[in-house]
Amino acid sequence: MDSETLRRVEALRAPLEAAYAGNFARLRELVGLGVALRSACDGLLARAPTDELTDWRAALAGWELLGEGEQQFAIAKGMRLLARFPKAGKAVAAAARNRPPPSTPAADAGDPLAAPATSLPGIGPAFADKLAARGIETVEDLLWLIPRRYDDVRDARALADIAALPDGERATFVAKVATSRMVFARGRRWAEVRLGAVDLTSPATAMVRWFNMWSGLDKRMPVGSEIVLSGVIKRRSGRLEFANPDILGVEVPGTTAPNAPPAILARYPMVEGVPPGSVRKACASAIARAGEHVNDGVPATVEVAAGLPSLATALARLHEPAPGIPPAELAGMNRGDSPWHRRLAFGELFALGVAVALRRRERRSDAAVPCARISLASVTSALPFTLTAAQARAIDELATDLALAQPMNRLLQGDVGSGKTAIAFAAALQVARAGRQTAIMAPTELLAEQHMRTWTAWAGRAKLRVELLTASTPRGVRASRLALLAGGELDVLIGTHALLAEGVGFRALGLVVIDEQHRFGVAQRAKLRDKGDGQGAPHLLVMTATPIPRTLALTAYGDLDTSVLDELPPGRQPAATRVVRGAKGVASAYKLVAERVAAGERAYVVCPKIEASETATRDVGAVHADLCAALPSARVGLVHGQLDAASRDAVMRAFSAGELDVLVATTVIEVGVDVPAATAMVVHDAERFGLAQLHQLRGRVGRGGGRAHCVLIAGTASEDGQRRLDVMAETTDGFRIAEEDLAIRGPGELLGPRQAGVPRLRFGDLRQHTELLLEARRHADVVLTTDPDLERPEHAGLRLAIARRLAHDVYGAEGG
Numbered sequence: 001m002d003s004e005t006l007r008r009v010e011a012l013r014a015p016l017e018a019a020y021a022g023n024f025a026r027l028r029e030l031v032g033l034g035v036a037l038r039s040a041c042d043g044l045l046a047r048a049p050t051d052e053l054t055d056w057r058a059a060l061a062g063w064e065l066l067g068e069g070e071q072q073f074a075i076a077k078g079m080r081l082l083a084r085f086p087k088a089g090k091a092v093a094a095a096a097r098n099r100p101p102p103s104t105p106a107a108d109a110g111d112p113l114a115a116p117a118t119s120l121p122g123i124g125p126a127f128a129d130k131l132a133a134r135g136i137e138t139v140e141d142l143l144w145l146i147p148r149r150y151d152d153v154r155d156a157r158a159l160a161d162i163a164a165l166p167d168g169e170r171a172t173f174v175a176k177v178a179t180s181r182m183v184f185a186r187g188r189r190w191a192e193v194r195l196g197a198v199d200l201t202s203p204a205t206a207m208v209r210w211f212n213m214w215s216g217l218d219k220r221m222p223v224g225s226e227i228v229l230s231g232v233i234k235r236r237s238g239r240l241e242f243a244n245p246d247i248l249g250v251e252v253p254g255t256t257a258p259n260a261p262p263a264i265l266a267r268y269p270m271v272e273g274v275p276p277g278s279v280r281k282a283c284a285s286a287i288a289r290a291g292e293h294v295n296d297g298v299p300a301t302v303e304v305a306a307g308l309p310s311l312a313t314a315l316a317r318l319h320e321p322a323p324g325i326p327p328a329e330l331a332g333m334n335r336g337d338s339p340w341h342r343r344l345a346f347g348e349l350f351a352l353g354v355a356v357a358l359r360r361r362e363r364r365s366d367a368a369v370p371c372a373r374i375s376l377a378s379v380t381s382a383l384p385f386t387l388t389a390a391q392a393r394a395i396d397e398l399a400t401d402l403a404l405a406q407p408m409n410r411l412l413q414g415d416v417g418s419g420k421t422a423i424a425f426a427a428a429l430q431v432a433r434a435g436r437q438t439a440i441m442a443p444t445e446l447l448a449e450q451h452m453r454t455w456t457a458w459a460g461r462a463k464l465r466v467e468l469l470t471a472s473t474p475r476g477v478r479a480s481r482l483a484l485l486a487g488g489e490l491d492v493l494i495g496t497h498a499l500l501a502e503g504v505g506f507r508a509l510g511l512v513v514i515d516e517q518h519r520f521g522v523a524q525r526a527k528l529r530d531k532g533d534g535q536g537a538p539h540l541l542v543m544t545a546t547p548i549p550r551t552l553a554l555t556a557y558g559d560l561d562t563s564v565l566d567e568l569p570p571g572r573q574p575a576a577t578r579v580v581r582g583a584k585g586v587a588s589a590y591k592l593v594a595e596r597v598a599a600g601e602r603a604y605v606v607c608p609k610i611e612a613s614e615t616a617t618r619d620v621g622a623v624h625a626d627l628c629a630a631l632p633s634a635r636v637g638l639v640h641g642q643l644d645a646a647s648r649d650a651v652m653r654a655f656s657a658g659e660l661d662v663l664v665a666t667t668v669i670e671v672g673v674d675v676p677a678a679t680a681m682v683v684h685d686a687e688r689f690g691l692a693q694l695h696q697l698r699g700r701v702g703r704g705g706g707r708a709h710c711v712l713i714a715g716t717a718s719e720d721g722q723r724r725l726d727v728m729a730e731t732t733d734g735f736r737i738a739e740e741d742l743a744i745r746g747p748g749e750l751l752g753p754r755q756a757g758v759p760r761l762r763f764g765d766l767r768q769h770t771e772l773l774l775e776a777r778r779h780a781d782v783v784l785t786t787d788p789d790l791e792r793p794e795h796a797g798l799r800l801a802i803a804r805r806l807a808h809d810v811y812g813a814e815g816g
Contacts, residue, residue, distance in 0.1 A: 130274050349777075
């Protein structure tokens with residue numbers, strides 16, 4: 001069986017195995033599964049049509065109408081059908097998941113895109129093996145091997161003219177060969193050519209070496225021949241030297257004149273053991289053979305509406321820039337922001353937009369029990385403070401969602417202390433007035449207990465019945481609370497992962513609130529949602545104190561509506577932040593701690609490591625000892641991740657209760673308790689923390705009003721580390737900090753490569769392509785409005801692109 005068919009087998013196997021795993025444990029969380037299965041099946045049918053596969057594809061057409069048992073049966077049948085195909089090796093299976101967006105499947109075996117690379121002139125078995133080591137096996141794979149930069153070699157200069165250029169600059173020049181030989185020494189071989197000026201009147205000379213080159217290169221450049229080279233200048237003992245320059249032309253006296261050298265030299269990613277010129281020729285052959293057949297799923301109508309070139313034109317220009325291209329346009333190609341690069345980015349972002357829209361549609365296809373709106377006054381009368389305008393706006397947005405007969409799916413984001421809990425309280429009150437219950441899940445017992453204290457104070461005025469359930473809840477108390485919950489005698493249950501236990505049953509679950517959503521996996525959220533009473537899916541509110549950049553909100557959380565709290569409550573002041581260094585900096589930071597403790601306030605001192613290392617010079621134990629010596633009258637506590645949970649919580653409760661003045665800690669306090677009396681934060685080795693972490697830590701202080709202080713003690717910072725410290729000192733705006741964090745670290749590291757479906761993009765850049773992403777989303781919505789199931793023939797390529805996107809970014813993801 002050919003490699004392309006095996007790839008399509010693997011593209012279908014990926015979503016099937018994900019749905020089948022763990023006795024269908026993840027079936028309900030795999031949004032868009034029906035679309036992915038249909039698209040992948042279409043791709044395989046085009047290569048290997050069978051009656052059984054055709055019948056199975058017909059059953060998939062009604063996937064969304066099947067019950068869960070019927071879906072399980074269909075998946076099991078698909079697995080049996082796949083068992084008849086050989087399983088691809090690891091390299092082919094990986095390529096099926098990682099290759100760029102595929103083309104439309106051909107109706108016959110003559111698909112020029114699927115043809116092996118060896119079908120192109122000049123690619124023999126040895127060359128093909130080296131390409132395969134990079135995952136390049138077909139003609140289409142070569143089309144997507146995009147040059148990483150372009151060198152303008154239109155103006156070749158004389159050797160004498162480049163003699164004054166600085167080291168490290170690239171130059172294109174004409175010279176005459178003075179000597180030429182192959183050298184073999186110490187197990188290495190290289191071609192060595194000494195050059196002189198073409199007119200022999202200039203003293204300029206240069207030595208050129210090509211390492212690990214084939215024998216006979218010296219014969220191509222006999223003494224007296226003229227050659228055109230392009231390479232990076234280096235000097236040794238006053239003489240120009242070039243290592244592995246590109247050979248653009250060779251003219252040997254008495255022979256036919258060579259072809260004209262290329263005007264623009266495309267530089268491709270290195271293929272081990274293959275000369276750059278051979279890679280260029282292979283890609284040029286691929287464009288000539290199959291460039292017009294390529295398809296990444298963007299319909300031609302969308303290309304025209306978006307004012308973009310066709311994909312075939314974009315790839316052709318990227319592989320072979322026009323000889324007369326102006327220098328400014330060439331500079332754009334080298335920056336990666338040319339119209340041709342934008343077209344490739346648009347293709348990825350468009351497919352991503354369709355995938356997100358499908359997820360959103362699938363979630364909204366559920367039914368929910370509507371909860372009638374209540375007056376804002378009924379909320380504010382229970383709260384001991386005045387709402388901010390941002391809080392009032394968010395409450396109104398949630399109230400509108402909760403009154404609908406489809407489940408709310410909303411993300412609430414706002415800085416630490418911006419008042420997210422009050423929004424959740426308002427939602428729970430509306431749900432309770434409709435006779436339904438709310439589950440609130442926090443990542444730690446300590447945070448759950450803090451919620452319980454806050455909610456208890458408010459619930460009395462609103463006549464809400466609230467209880468707490470954690471792993472520490474005594475067995476008898478637990479049984480009593482579960483009985484009240486099942487009998488509908490509780491309105492709100494606050495807890496940790498204990499809420500997911502089998503014995504926890506709600507009578508009428510109407511709302512699920514997830515606090516610090518990044519601490520929970522998709523499977524955990526789905527399991528809590530499944531505790532509904534069968535009358536409808538519960539509404540969902542996920543909250544985060546880590547501001548999310550706009551582009552990530554559109555992609556990773558694109559299937560959720562978003563509410564933003566962009567102002568702090570009255571009286572809350574941002575912490576004044578400064579960066580210090582060295583022993584003097586440490587002394588000034590500890591002086592601040594002493595002053596705040598003397599004033600009856602409390603302070604955090606944070607270290608990145610439990611033990612000292614080469615990168616983190618201060619460990620929590622040493623810092624704790626130093627502070628105990630420096631502040632003999634202060635009560636100094638210590639908490640870190642190696643303590644057991646009970647000991648850790650006991651120390652943090654003591655700090656919260658005022659039994660400790662200073663808490664020395666690692667980042668276990670990042671998501672911590674609310675201690676209004678804490679007004680000072682000192683962070684050792686601050687450059688070792690990410691921006692989001694530093695922002696979360698700083699949000700721990702100043703929660704009781706008044707002035708707060710944050711001192712960042714810097715060690716030896718990298719360029720990125722120094723940039724993070726500068727940002728922290730300049731601003732307390734969480735959303736600006738989030739954008740800077742995205743710019744520094746990128747989306748994969750910012751939330752983790754598997755967190756919440758963060759997309760994997762080759763050409764699109766979430767830091768640079770915000771407007772392009774928005775445009776791609778608009779066009780994706782138009783396509784789905786006119787063809788909701790992507791059944792039209794012109795959307796065949798899009799179906800396959802979406803299948804690959806979903807299989808790779810959703811079904812390849814690790815569960816919660």
